[in-house]
Amino acid sequence: MSALLEVKNLRSGYGRIPILFGIDMTVQDGEYLGILGHNGMGKTTTLRALMGHLPTTGGSVVFAGTTITHLKPHERSRLGIGFVPQGREIFPDLSVIENLRMGLAAAPREDRSIIDAVLQDFPRLVRLLDRRGGALSGGEQQLLALARCLCTKPKLILLDEPTEGIQPSIIEEIIETLLALKKRWNMSLIVVEQNLEFITSLSDRVLNIQKGRITEELDREGLLARDAAMHPT
Structure with missing residues (x-):
């Protein structure tokens, strides 16, 4: 069975400044993949390159059997890739x-009932429908950004630093929501994070990225062992 996403030797960067030096990864249907690393290691660049916001200067990206290496962001979105950027970027x-x-x-008229379906998984937003986005807390804005992304019916969501600036109680709600979405929507996820506990709670596998290269892959057992070592009882 072929992977939903296959990335081979991906290279990208900003102008003439290379950031990624040959990223290899796969994501299966329904899999949650984490990317862990310190600031400046290439985590966000990886997501932006996968979404088409940065040019691919080498390698290939195949999504659902279609080569998307040089497609524009809106073309990737129509194929089923959603992006929730760092900072949320709500209106x-x-x-x-x-x-x-x-x-x-960009949805056809018959798909406009999708909002009602999405809100079933975001009960906190139901009572906030008339409130301005800017008046929401950081956690509520993150939930809104996720819900808005789901309105495009993505097969794969790229989620960048979702816990940044968010209170712990909402972080737990985000974890619960994402795990529920995995079952209900059968979607895949790539989440970029520095919070080891958050990424361990969600991910089936985690890749460690350093200086634009994947240096380590951990399965769930390896993740739990590392988390236990960092938080001994």
Whole structure:
């Protein structure tokens, strides 16, 4: 069985500054893959290159059997890749429901009922539909960004630093929501994070990235062992 996403020797960067030096990874249907690493190691660059926001200067990217190496971001989105960037990037002057409708901008009319389906997994947002996005807490904005992304019906979500600036209680809610989405929507996820506990709670596998290269892969057992070593009882 072929992988949902196959990345081989991916190279990318900013202008003439190379950041990624040959990334290899695969993601299966329904798999949650974590990418762990310190700031400046290439985590966000990897997601931006996978989404098409940065050019691929070497290697290949195949998604659901289609080569997307040089496709534009909106073309990748139509194939089923969603992106929740670091900082969320919601529309602060629009209400929650208006932000969700923005996620449907390219959807056909018959798909507009998707908002009701999405909100079943985001009960916290239901009572906030008329509130401006900018008036939400950081955690609520993260939930909104996730919900908006789901309105595009993605097969794969790229999630960048979701716990940044968020209180612990909402972090737990985000974990629970993402695990529920895995079962309900049968979607795949690549999550970039520095929070080991968060990434361990979610991921089937984790890749460690250093200076634009994957240096280590850990399965769930290896993740739990590392987490236990860092948090001895």
